[in-house]
Amino acid sequence: MGSGGLALLLALALATCVSPAGRKCELSGLWRNNQESLMEISAVRDDGGFQGKYLTRVSLAGGCIRVSPLKGAQHDLGEVAWPTFGFTVRWERFSNATAVFVGQCFVDAGGKETLATTWLLREAVGSLEEDWKATRVGRNVFTRKRSHRGKTLQSWSPSCEDGLAPAL
Amino acid sequence: MGSGGLALLLALALATCVSPAGRKCELSGLWRNNQESLMEISAVRDDGGFQGKYLTRVSLAGGCIRVSPLKGAQHDLGEVAWPTFGFTVRWERFSNATAVFVGQCFVDAGGKETLATTWLLREAVGSLEEDWKATRVGRNVFTRKRSHRGKTLQSWSPSCEDGLAPAL
Amino acid sequence: MGSGGLALLLALALATCVSPAGRKCELSGLWRNNQESLMEISAVRDDGGFQGKYLTRVSLAGGCIRVSPLKGAQHDLGEVAWPTFGFTVRWERFSNATAVFVGQCFVDAGGKETLATTWLLREAVGSLEEDWKATRVGRNVFTRKRSHRGKTLQSWSPSCEDGLAPAL
Amino acid sequence: MGSGGLALLLALALATCVSPAGRKCELSGLWRNNQESLMEISAVRDDGGFQGKYLTRVSLAGGCIRVSPLKGAQHDLGEVAWPTFGFTVRWERFSNATAVFVGQCFVDAGGKETLATTWLLREAVGSLEEDWKATRVGRNVFTRKRSHRGKTLQSWSPSCEDGLAPAL
Numbered sequence: 001m002g003s004g005g006l007a008l009l010l011a012l013a014l015a016t017c018v019s020p021a022g023r024k025c026e027l028s029g030l031w032r033n034n035q036e037s038l039m040e041i042s043a044v045r046d047d048g049g050f051q052g053k054y055l056t057r058v059s060l061a062g063g064c065i066r067v068s069p070l071k072g073a074q075h076d077l078g079e080v081a082w083p084t085f086g087f088t089v090r091w092e093r094f095s096n097a098t099a100v101f102v103g104q105c106f107v108d109a110g111g112k113e114t115l116a117t118t119w120l121l122r123e124a125v126g127s128l129e130e131d132w133k134a135t136r137v138g139r140n141v142f143t144r145k146r147s148h149r150g151k152t153l154q155s156w157s158p159s160c161e162d163g164l165a166p167a168l
Numbered sequence: 169m170g171s172g173g174l175a176l177l178l179a180l181a182l183a184t185c186v187s188p189a190g191r192k193c194e195l196s197g198l199w200r201n202n203q204e205s206l207m208e209i210s211a212v213r214d215d216g217g218f219q220g221k222y223l224t225r226v227s228l229a230g231g232c233i234r235v236s237p238l239k240g241a242q243h244d245l246g247e248v249a250w251p252t253f254g255f256t257v258r259w260e261r262f263s264n265a266t267a268v269f270v271g272q273c274f275v276d277a278g279g280k281e282t283l284a285t286t287w288l289l290r291e292a293v294g295s296l297e298e299d300w301k302a303t304r305v306g307r308n309v310f311t312r313k314r315s316h317r318g319k320t321l322q323s324w325s326p327s328c329e330d331g332l333a334p335a336l
Numbered sequence: 337m338g339s340g341g342l343a344l345l346l347a348l349a350l351a352t353c354v355s356p357a358g359r360k361c362e363l364s365g366l367w368r369n370n371q372e373s374l375m376e377i378s379a380v381r382d383d384g385g386f387q388g389k390y391l392t393r394v395s396l397a398g399g400c401i402r403v404s405p406l407k408g409a410q411h412d413l414g415e416v417a418w419p420t421f422g423f424t425v426r427w428e429r430f431s432n433a434t435a436v437f438v439g440q441c442f443v444d445a446g447g448k449e450t451l452a453t454t455w456l457l458r459e460a461v462g463s464l465e466e467d468w469k470a471t472r473v474g475r476n477v478f479t480r481k482r483s484h485r486g487k488t489l490q491s492w493s494p495s496c497e498d499g500l501a502p503a504l
Numbered sequence: 505m506g507s508g509g510l511a512l513l514l515a516l517a518l519a520t521c522v523s524p525a526g527r528k529c530e531l532s533g534l535w536r537n538n539q540e541s542l543m544e545i546s547a548v549r550d551d552g553g554f555q556g557k558y559l560t561r562v563s564l565a566g567g568c569i570r571v572s573p574l575k576g577a578q579h580d581l582g583e584v585a586w587p588t589f590g591f592t593v594r595w596e597r598f599s600n601a602t603a604v605f606v607g608q609c610f611v612d613a614g615g616k617e618t619l620a621t622t623w624l625l626r627e628a629v630g631s632l633e634e635d636w637k638a639t640r641v642g643r644n645v646f647t648r649k650r651s652h653r654g655k656t657l658q659s660w661s662p663s664c665e666d667g668l669a670p671a672l
Contacts (some may be wrong), residue, residue: 440638
C-alpha cells in the first residue's frame, strides 16, 4: 500500500473515531422519544443544514395530528464527534404554533445513540400584552428507532381530515 | 381608474391590512435587539422557509464574534397577520454552541413592528451526565432597524482572525 | 468619637457600599414589572428567607385575581452587593398553578434598582402523560415602585368573589 | 363496629383515595432523581409551606458539595390529589447561584410516586449587561427513596472543607 492509501486509511479512522468517549453520532435516520413521537432526519448537508419530518403523539387540544416538516442545522461537521444541533418544526395546518428544539447527540460505550434535546413551543397570541403566556418549555430524549425494510415515518402517519388542534 | 387598478388597490389593501388588530408583519429585513445584536432575514419562501444572518454583540467568553447563518420557518403564510416563527443559529467557528429562537411578530397601532422571541442556547458538553447544565434560556425583543441606502448586516460585521469564544 | 463609633461607621460603610459597581441592592419593598404586576417583599431574615405578596395583572383565563403569598430565599447575606434570589408564588384559590421566579438584583450608577427575573409557571395536569405541556417560561423585569405614605400592595388589591381563573 | 368506627374508615378512605386517577401524593419524605441527587422534604404545613434539604450530585465547576436548604409551597391542601408545588434552593457557601423548581406530584396505578419538575438555575453575574447568560433550564424527575431505619439525607452528606464551586 502506498503512502496515499495509508493517508486515506488514517483520514477514515479520524472521521469515524474522532471522540475518545465513543463513536461519532449521526443525526440522520429515524428517532423516537419517550412520548412515542417519531422524527425522521435527512442526510446532513456540507453546510450543516438538514430537513426532516416530525410526527407528534401529543397535542395541546387533541384532534387530528399530521406529519410536520422540520428544518435545522448541525454544528461542526467532521471536527466534533457529538455536535450540538437545532431545528424548527412548523406544525402544518392543525396548529398555529411553532416549536424549536436544541440538543446534542451522544453515543454511549455500547453504541447506543441518544439525542438530548430541550424545546420551546410557541403559540400565537392576539397581542403583545398576551406574549407572556405564549411559550412552553420542555425536554425530549430521543433514541434511534430501527426501521424494518426501509419503513419510513410516513408509514406511521395517520390519515385524517383537516383539523384545528394546536399541538406539540 | 380601470378595473385593473381597482383590483390592484384591493390587493394592496388586503396585503397591508389583513388583521383587525393591525398591519401584517413581515419577517424579512434588518432587526436589532435590546443588546444591540443585529439580525437580517431574507424573503420568506412559499413554504415558510427563510434564511438570514445573525450578528451577536454578546458572548459567553469574549473574543472575536462573527456573522453567523440562521435558518428557520414561519407559520401560516397569508392567513394570519402575526405568525409564529422559529429559527436556528449555527455559531460558525467561534463557538461549539447552537441557538434556537421561537417567537411571534407583532405590529402596534402606530405601525411599529416587534419580534418577541424566547431562545435556548445549547453548549456542547463532554457526556450525557453533563447534559443537565448545557442549556440556557432567555428572551430577546427585536425592533426593525431602518437601513440607509441598502446597508446590510455585513456592513456592521467586525473583521477579525479566527477565535475560540463561545457566544450567544 | 470613640473607637466603638468608628467601628460602627466602618460597618455601616461596608454594609451600604460593598460593590465596586454600585450600591447594595435591597430586596425588601414594593416592586412593579413591565406588565404592571406588583410585588411586595418583606425584610430579608438572617438566614436569607423572605416573604411577600404578589398581585398579578395578567391571567391565563381572565377572571378575578387575588393577592397571592410568596416565599423565597436570597443568597449571600452581607458578602455580595447584588445577590441572586428565588421565590415561589402560590396562586390562592383562583388557580391550580404555582410559579417560581429566580433572579438577581442590580443597581446602576444612578442608583436605579432592577430585579431581573426568569419564571416558570406550572399548571396542574391530569396525568404524567400530560406533563409535557404543563410548564411555561418567561421573563420579568421589576423596578422599585415608590410608595406614598406607606401605601402597600394591599391597597391596590381588587375586591372580588371567589373565581376559578388560572393565572400568572 | 359503631358509627364512630365507620366514620373513621370513611375518613381514611377519603384521605388515601381522593383522586379518581390514584392515591393522594405526599411531598414529605426522601426523594432521589435520575442524577442521584437527594432531596428531603418536611411535613407540609397548613398554609402549604414546607422546608427541606437538597444534596446535589452534580456541580457546574466540581469541588465540595454541601447539603443546602430549600423552602417552598404546595398548592391546594386537601382538595387536589396531585398538587403543583414550587421551591427555592439556596446553595450555601459553595456557590453564588440560586435554583428554583416547580412541579407536580403524580401517583400511578401501582402506587409509584413521581415528582415531575422543571428548574431554573441562576448564577450571579457582574452587571445587567451580562444578565442574558445567567439562567439555565432543565428538568428533574424524582421518585421516592425508601429510607432504612429512619436514615436521613444528612447521613449521605459528604464532609468537606469550604469550597468555591458553583453547583446545581
